[in-house]
Amino acid sequence: MFFRLLAECHPDFARWYEKSSSARKALQLGFEPTRETFLKFFGREKYKSGNDGFRFGAWTGHEAQDQGAMLMLACGSKAEFSPNFLWLFFPKEALGKERVVTAPVVSGAMRALAVAWEPEWAVATADGLWDELSGGSRLGCFVGWMTYFSRERGEVPPLPAPVCVETVGDEGTLVTLTPERLTPSNPEHVALAWRTQKLLEERGLFRLMVHPAAIRRS
Known part of the structure; x- marks a missing residue:
């Protein structure tokens, strides 16, 4: 599929x-x-x-x-x-x-992933923004140009413009920060990403994808 x-x-x-x-x-x-x-x-x-x-x-x-x-x-x-x-x-x-x-293609890919794989969380982002917002961890949860949250993660609140919040069927919610491609070289984009991440963190949507105990055992 x-x-x-x-x-x-x-x-x-x-x-x-x-x-x-x-x-x-x-x-x-x-x-x-x-x-x-x-x-x-x-x-x-x-x-x-x-x-x-x-x-x-x-x-x-x-x-x-x-x-x-x-x-x-x-x-x-x-x-x-x-x-x-x-x-x-x-x-x-x-x-x-x-x-x-482009926004339509990446959004379509995110929706395809959500419907076919039913992930808890998914992100579409550039390397530089990934490094900055993730705190260096590939096992946590952070915001990107587009971020998907399953319903199990919790309800995504309304977010200030230009952020767009859309449902993906019954599976979850897709958050898109900007209609144009998000770039880590644009300070306004980075600032918007940080503000949005803070709002979503306050709603408890950024739990770790892998529990620290599992990391220690590995």
Whole structure:
């Protein structure tokens, strides 16, 4: 379901290749993201993680000055420390960024993730803003350009403009800080992110994704 919904966001997400050590080899590993395909992937030794987990990487296959998007996911593990995640990396190159990293596409990807995977929390953000707002932790919970909260996290309060708060079906709420792409080099964007994060923290929406006890045991 996730790949189908993602393809509806932008044509670039309509084709996928297994991740490999080189672009040339990866371009020979195209696949249709169907249930039957992933049942085969689940059985491959190279995608096994530990005794019970599954780790997989895929790429949209764009080359040259437009490197496309990449996806990494892990699921099925019984480990307490970061057992399940999905990372979708958007293009960093100018051509790909201008075409794909837009509010409608990113919002669509966030909704696809929420509907297909039902996460507790998800964030779409730039590297610099991630580093600043997360306090250096990839296991906590923080705000980004777009932030998704499941209903189990609590109710998202009304937030001051230009922040947009929208429901995602019955699953949860999507918070979008600005209609334009949020950038860590823009001090107004950073200040808005901090203000919004503080308001959401006060409502108890930023509990840790991984309990510190699990981190110590790892």
